[in-house]
Amino acid sequence: MTDAEPVLEVSGLRRAYGPVRAVDDVSFTLAGGASLGIVGESGSGKTTTARIVVGLERADAGRVLVGGRDRTAGGRGRAARLERARAVQMVFQDPYLSLDPRISVGAALREPLALHFPGRDHTARVAQLLDQVGLGARAAGSLPRQLSGGQRQRVAIARALAVEPAVLVLDEAVAALDVSVQAQILNLLGDIREQTGISYLFITHDLGVVRCVTDRVLVMRHGAVVESGPTDRVMSDPRHPYTRLLLDSVPRPGWDPRALAAARARLG
Numbered sequence: 001m002t003d004a005e006p007v008l009e010v011s012g013l014r015r016a017y018g019p020v021r022a023v024d025d026v027s028f029t030l031a032g033g034a035s036l037g038i039v040g041e042s043g044s045g046k047t048t049t050a051r052i053v054v055g056l057e058r059a060d061a062g063r064v065l066v067g068g069r070d071r072t073a074g075g076r077g078r079a080a081r082l083e084r085a086r087a088v089q090m091v092f093q094d095p096y097l098s099l100d101p102r103i104s105v106g107a108a109l110r111e112p113l114a115l116h117f118p119g120r121d122h123t124a125r126v127a128q129l130l131d132q133v134g135l136g137a138r139a140a141g142s143l144p145r146q147l148s149g150g151q152r153q154r155v156a157i158a159r160a161l162a163v164e165p166a167v168l169v170l171d172e173a174v175a176a177l178d179v180s181v182q183a184q185i186l187n188l189l190g191d192i193r194e195q196t197g198i199s200y201l202f203i204t205h206d207l208g209v210v211r212c213v214t215d216r217v218l219v220m221r222h223g224a225v226v227e228s229g230p231t232d233r234v235m236s237d238p239r240h241p242y243t244r245l246l247l248d249s250v251p252r253p254g255w256d257p258r259a260l261a262a263a264r265a266r267l268g
Helices: 046-054 078-087 105-116 123-132 137-141 149-161 179-196 207-213 231-236 241-248 257-267
Strands: 006-017 020-031 035-039 061-066 088-091 167-171 199-204 216-221 224-230
Touching: 006 046, 006 199, 020 046, 020 061, 020 199, 020 216, 020 224, 035 046, 035 207, 046 088, 046 167, 046 199, 078 088, 078 105, 088 149, 105 123, 105 137, 105 149, 123 137, 123 149, 149 167, 149 179, 179 199, 179 207, 199 207, 207 231, 216 231, 216 241, 224 231, 224 241
Parallel strands: 035 199, 035 216, 088 167, 167 199
Antiparallel strands: 006 020, 006 061, 216 224
């Protein structure tokens, strides 16, 4: 875990949908150049937390600070909105749905560049981004349907990196990919973090991803954080029954789904 100053500070975050507390008093910090995983099953509140951090949803209470500036304040005007958008970018699970099928890869990368840095020639930057994610210059003329799933996710990552955000939020960003392609994308993300010093917030249900790419991890259940700490410690010596249940859910020799169901019933 890096000793850098926090680039992202989340405190007392709450979000309810009627009687359901999707996010219940969630707090954490993410240091510059670090990688934090938020793990939990469907309905744990991890994706809602991510969407609030990015600004796609509003919190009922709490604060999100990026570089010490309050993102929950909702500054007025186009310039303030663009500044908030530059600070935190998101990569979604399905790259095909996040890309416009009608426009080329090069055009998709030019869109955020033209929005945030108008009046410039972005040709060199587009080529640089494609090289950064392991795609050649020829990919600029391709449509999303002409690319593989892994290639499309590389384009989505390049587009998110285009405006040089401080934090990249990855919401199940490798879940839709084959295992071998997952490994390639995770290795790519590790290289990019090392080269740029960007911070990652990984939202995932996959404990393998957590082990591979995060320094610290939060475990969420029913909207609340039930355990947090260095990834190695949490994965090797879990202290909360729910964390142990998640680890026991990973199939391995001798794995017994009936025992897992009984443990889940005891947790409620």
